[in-house]
Amino acid sequence: MSVYEQIAEAQAAAISEIEKTSDLESLKAVEPMLFGKKSTLGGLKRLMAEVDAEERATVGQALNQAQEAVREAHASARDTFESASRRVQLEAERLDLTESLQAPARGHLHLVTQTMERLEDVFVGMGFTVSEGPQAETDWYNFEALNLPAAHPARSMFDTLYLDLGERTEIGDGEGGEATNILLRTHTSPVQVRVMESAAPPIYTVCPGRVFRRDTADASHMPVFHQIEGLVVDRGISLSDLAGTLNEFTAAYFGGAISSRLRPSYFPFTEPSAEFDITCVICEGAGCQTCQRTGWIELGGCGMVHPNVLANCGVDSEEWTGFAFGFGIDRLALMRYGIKDLRDMYTNDVRFLKQF
Amino acid sequence: MKVLLSWLREFAPIEGDPHELADHMSDLGMAVEATQILNSLDGVVVARVADLRPHPKADRIQLVDVEIDNGEPMQVCCGAFNMSVGDLIPFATIGTVMPDGMEIAQRKMRGEMSNGMCCSAAELGLGADHDGIMILPDNLETGAPLMQELGLVGDVLWDLEINPNRPDAMSIAGVARDLAARLNVPFQIPERSVTPTGSDQGLASIEIADGDLCPRFTGRVLTGVSVGESPLWMQMRLTLLGMRPINSVVDVSNYVMLELGTPNHTYDLSLLPNGHIGVRRATAGEKITTLDDQERTLQSNDGVIVNEADEPIGIAGVMGGASTEISDSTNSVLLELACWEPESIARTSQRLGLRSEASARFERGTDWQISVTAVERFCDLLNEITPGGIEVVGEVLDVAGTTRDTISVPVRTSRVSMLLGREFSSEEIRDLLTPIGFGVEPTDDGDAQLVTIPSFRPDTETETDVAEEIARHYGYGRLGTTVPRSPDAGRLSPEQKLRRVIRQIMTGAGLIEAMPNPFLAPGDINRAGLVVEEPVRLLNPLAVEESVLRPSLLPGLLAAVSYNYSHRNTGVELFETGAVFEVSDDSSALPVESEHLGALISDADAFAATSLLKALGSALKLKFDLTNTDGLPGLHPTRGARINLGDTEVGSVGEIDPAVLRNYEIEDRCAWLSIRLDLVIEAAISAQGTPYQPVSTFPSSDVDLAFVVAEEVQASAIETTLRDAAGEELQSLRLFDVFRSEQLDEGARSLAFSLRLQANDKTMTDEEVGTVRQRCIEAVESTHQATLRA
Numbered sequence A: 001m002s003v004y005e006q007i008a009e010a011q012a013a014a015i016s017e018i019e020k021t022s023d024l025e026s027l028k029a030v031e032p033m034l035f036g037k038k039s040t041l042g043g044l045k046r047l048m049a050e051v052d053a054e055e056r057a058t059v060g061q062a063l064n065q066a067q068e069a070v071r072e073a074h075a076s077a078r079d080t081f082e083s084a085s086r087r088v089q090l091e092a093e094r095l096d097l098t099e100s101l102q103a104p105a106r107g108h109l110h111l112v113t114q115t116m117e118r119l120e121d122v123f124v125g126m127g128f129t130v131s132e133g134p135q136a137e138t139d140w141y142n143f144e145a146l147n148l149p150a151a152h153p154a155r156s157m158f159d160t161l162y163l164d165l166g167e168r169t170e171i172g173d174g175e176g177g178e179a180t181n182i183l184l185r186t187h188t189s190p191v192q193v194r195v196m197e198s199a200a201p202p203i204y205t206v207c208p209g210r211v212f213r214r215d216t217a218d219a220s221h222m223p224v225f226h227q228i229e230g231l232v233v234d235r236g237i238s239l240s241d242l243a244g245t246l247n248e249f250t251a252a253y254f255g256g257a258i259s260s261r262l263r264p265s266y267f268p269f270t271e272p273s274a275e276f277d278i279t280c281v282i283c284e285g286a287g288c289q290t291c292q293r294t295g296w297i298e299l300g301g302c303g304m305v306h307p308n309v310l311a312n313c314g315v316d317s318e319e320w321t322g323f324a325f326g327f328g329i330d331r332l333a334l335m336r337y338g339i340k341d342l343r344d345m346y347t348n349d350v351r352f353l354k355q356f
Numbered sequence B: 001m002k003v004l005l006s007w008l009r010e011f012a013p014i015e016g017d018p019h020e021l022a023d024h025m026s027d028l029g030m031a032v033e034a035t036q037i038l039n040s041l042d043g044v045v046v047a048r049v050a051d052l053r054p055h056p057k058a059d060r061i062q063l064v065d066v067e068i069d070n071g072e073p074m075q076v077c078c079g080a081f082n083m084s085v086g087d088l089i090p091f092a093t094i095g096t097v098m099p100d101g102m103e104i105a106q107r108k109m110r111g112e113m114s115n116g117m118c119c120s121a122a123e124l125g126l127g128a129d130h131d132g133i134m135i136l137p138d139n140l141e142t143g144a145p146l147m148q149e150l151g152l153v154g155d156v157l158w159d160l161e162i163n164p165n166r167p168d169a170m171s172i173a174g175v176a177r178d179l180a181a182r183l184n185v186p187f188q189i190p191e192r193s194v195t196p197t198g199s200d201q202g203l204a205s206i207e208i209a210d211g212d213l214c215p216r217f218t219g220r221v222l223t224g225v226s227v228g229e230s231p232l233w234m235q236m237r238l239t240l241l242g243m244r245p246i247n248s249v250v251d252v253s254n255y256v257m258l259e260l261g262t263p264n265h266t267y268d269l270s271l272l273p274n275g276h277i278g279v280r281r282a283t284a285g286e287k288i289t290t291l292d293d294q295e296r297t298l299q300s301n302d303g304v305i306v307n308e309a310d311e312p313i314g315i316a317g318v319m320g321g322a323s324t325e326i327s328d329s330t331n332s333v334l335l336e337l338a339c340w341e342p343e344s345i346a347r348t349s350q351r352l353g354l355r356s357e358a359s360a361r362f363e364r365g366t367d368w369q370i371s372v373t374a375v376e377r378f379c380d381l382l383n384e385i386t387p388g389g390i391e392v393v394g395e396v397l398d399v400a401g402t403t404r405d406t407i408s409v410p411v412r413t414s415r416v417s418m419l420l421g422r423e424f425s426s427e428e429i430r431d432l433l434t435p436i437g438f439g440v441e442p443t444d445d446g447d448a449q450l451v452t453i454p455s456f457r458p459d460t461e462t463e464t465d466v467a468e469e470i471a472r473h474y475g476y477g478r479l480g481t482t483v484p485r486s487p488d489a490g491r492l493s494p495e496q497k498l499r500r501v502i503r504q505i506m507t508g509a510g511l512i513e514a515m516p517n518p519f520l521a522p523g524d525i526n527r528a529g530l531v532v533e534e535p536v537r538l539l540n541p542l543a544v545e546e547s548v549l550r551p552s553l554l555p556g557l558l559a560a561v562s563y564n565y566s567h568r569n570t571g572v573e574l575f576e577t578g579a580v581f582e583v584s585d586d587s588s589a590l591p592v593e594s595e596h597l598g599a600l601i602s603d604a605d606a607f608a609a610t611s612l613l614k615a616l617g618s619a620l621k622l623k624f625d626l627t628n629t630d631g632l633p634g635l636h637p638t639r640g641a642r643i644n645l646g647d648t649e650v651g652s653v654g655e656i657d658p659a660v661l662r663n664y665e666i667e668d669r670c671a672w673l674s675i676r677l678d679l680v681i682e683a684a685i686s687a688q689g690t691p692y693q694p695v696s697t698f699p700s701s702d703v704d705l706a707f708v709v710a711e712e713v714q715a716s717a718i719e720t721t722l723r724d725a726a727g728e729e730l731q732s733l734r735l736f737d738v739f740r741s742e743q744l745d746e747g748a749r750s751l752a753f754s755l756r757l758q759a760n761d762k763t764m765t766d767e768e769v770g771t772v773r774q775r776c777i778e779a780v781e782s783t784h785q786a787t788l789r790a
């Protein structure tokens, strides 16, 4: 048998071994017979020494080719077995992804908090800071400083809850150190007074927070609810500035299709005073049941800060003028989601709270 | 306040689309709540009641035969019983479409035919009266179309909301003045006077004892008065404006009040000894029987009208007395048209529960300069509607109390322009103010004009008040819209940002924010296991269940979880941030309000709360120290710990006391975390400045150590000792296993810690790691009588 025949036979034998295998394991088992010194082809390397020098190159080439053929056959078998084994494994790992049992719990901010933060963000974007103050207040901050002296008939507009602090029920920080009643603030306006007292103008701030009224809870009233008020005091601030600021807020919060308008009104703490209406968010001004076919809904009150209020806060009303506005946060929350009853927001039923 | 177009037109030639006119009134600050165009109501006719008889099968309806056009009477079924045979009534014939859209059809009611409908005033849109069928005056023509016959077709009724600062707009004339100015048409109160006969010498006299209470009292004597029915046109106007026609004298009184805004009162002169009337403050406890036959007890601030004997015969501006009431036999009348101190009327009418159209006007302040005009108008009207006329005796009686001086105020054009954000000229200002009754005169100072405030605008006193009038009549909507800019950037404070971060951490951990009622019942505090000697109480709570301000977030959150459990929502995880209240130690200070965070996790043990605290600590770069403490209020007696930041106690953590859970009918364990949010935020702000640590590039080594430690020793104490002993190479320390077994000593457990050691400047050798390890073991063993577990 010639050298070449021996090589061909060894190659055929090796490939035949490969063909007999059926998986990666049996392939691995025959590997010593295919490669290395102990394999038949490997053993034929010794023939190199026995052939003539001029034939050595040819024999070497034949050996290499044979080995390459075996390697290819092996690789091809291995690929086949690997992909088969991968298929088996993947099939074994198959999942029905709709079988998932539980989602990680996601928490929820209260609808009022979400609304408040949204409002704060809009005003911060417009250059305002956010101011806070106590919920239990003196009569001075809640009423008197706001041009609502004790006998003012407009006080009856606010059903006030007073605190019973025993002998301390009247605390002396009224004007001239007189005793004043302690109450739960009926609006966030006392924060405006505190801001004006503590910092010199210019002032651009909003005061969001919890307020209290002696109201029986029903679909549209709660004794505890939330408001946001805005205050700007600067040189040359005008009623047009108020209108422009409210327009900008309205567009930023409700979207470009909603605008605002002012109508003359009356509040003791502002002069001139106005109601501020926005385009009905339901019908966008076309007229519907919600807006009583007017295309507008009343959002809040506003006006130029009354000179008496500025004076009470130590601000010179000839040098500085300002405007203030305010509206309810709870109602905005209801409007956004079409919630019919204000009380639903305060039962703390998780089935309600989880929806927002 | 309702106003009728035809009535307004008696003062100014107002024309225009009813809805556009409504927009003008709203824009002038008299918000229109409803616009009603009175249409012809085709099919509704005047009918005569020919017969009334019971329905054979129904008690609540009767059978009525009505006659129109002298034809055959028609039978209808009717649910009202207020008419009599011979009455004229509005009758809707078959096919009529009513104002509410309902079409009248022939139908059978319990077996009887009904061929139309007898109508109430409300059903016709002619007033609020639902109670019975509208009874029409006798002089109407049977069968005639009702609205034509009433002269109402095409008239417009507006319902206006009038602000408290607009007493002038509580009258037809006042609304007409405002609207005429806006429409640029002339406005005038017509001159109406009746020639007096004879002299009133001695017939009547008026004496004001308190000039502040009564700035002006105007009266007049009328004789030849006969009390009868007022004419249809007057009855209709009163009805449309929401008042019920009574008789000719009362109707004229109300008519003048609605028209000119001046409430007034009539006395039967024969019941006034010597025709004398006095005005003074009441003495406390004084009594009077009012027109409604109620005995009323007065207080010292109330105003009273008294007779010659100084006995009260009326409560000033609120209600007349029964003793001088006019009746069918009245012939001579003393008319009172007075102005009253608004605060006094407000107090008295509110206390006695006698708010009326009159008190609503007096509370706002009535015009003291229109008194004589109003008296003349009253006489003129009563003369006109009384068959044969009346006699007006002598001149107007007019007594002044303390009248308000006419106010004139300099108004600077520059200031008005600045306040309103639009450049006005002095001429524009003059032209806007003059039509609404303000006097405007130039001054030597070219910028300022002297503006005289009319007596019907007591609310207006200053330059700023006048600026509002200018803006109102120019139109708020026509002023510009400019946006002022703060010189500073808008921002949240660091505290406000951190509060948001903390809420996000809570929701990130799966908690839901609740908003329980901050008002508690007094018993709620004990029920939640808390002890508060002196909570902050409300002076005038709506209910005792809401009479205390919360001293803790716990009662509210427990109630919220309990509510959910009672609705089959278990495994509830709630949190809240908000103020809690306590009485201040300083007796001159407001209650102390501090902001808390509370988290209540049901169906979970204490570790659910401690891990929440860990999450907070890691996000805020704060190290909360826990001290196991038995018997913290509201907490499980052996599962609770105080939370400290350094030396400051900032809250508590643990589980809710099972006894408390029973009070709230919560059947699962509940984990609880409560911290002083204000203090934590303050600490977090200082911690935000912690400098950055470079990450070491050298290899690290892990050392695991398990100790057997007595149960009394807190795991955190071992941790502190390990931290101190390991020194600066300690990168992290973690408790990774807690093991209890009978094989361990009684009352001890095994705590396994994993320490990662790494130097910043070199690779630690095995020897160096070994040294640290040994140091840690010795420190823990010696400090805590612990032993290393092999």
Ligand SMILES: [Zn+2]
Pocket: A280, A281, A282, A283, A284, A285, A286, A287, A288, A289, A290, A291, A292, A293, A295, A296
């Ligand atoms: Zn709408």
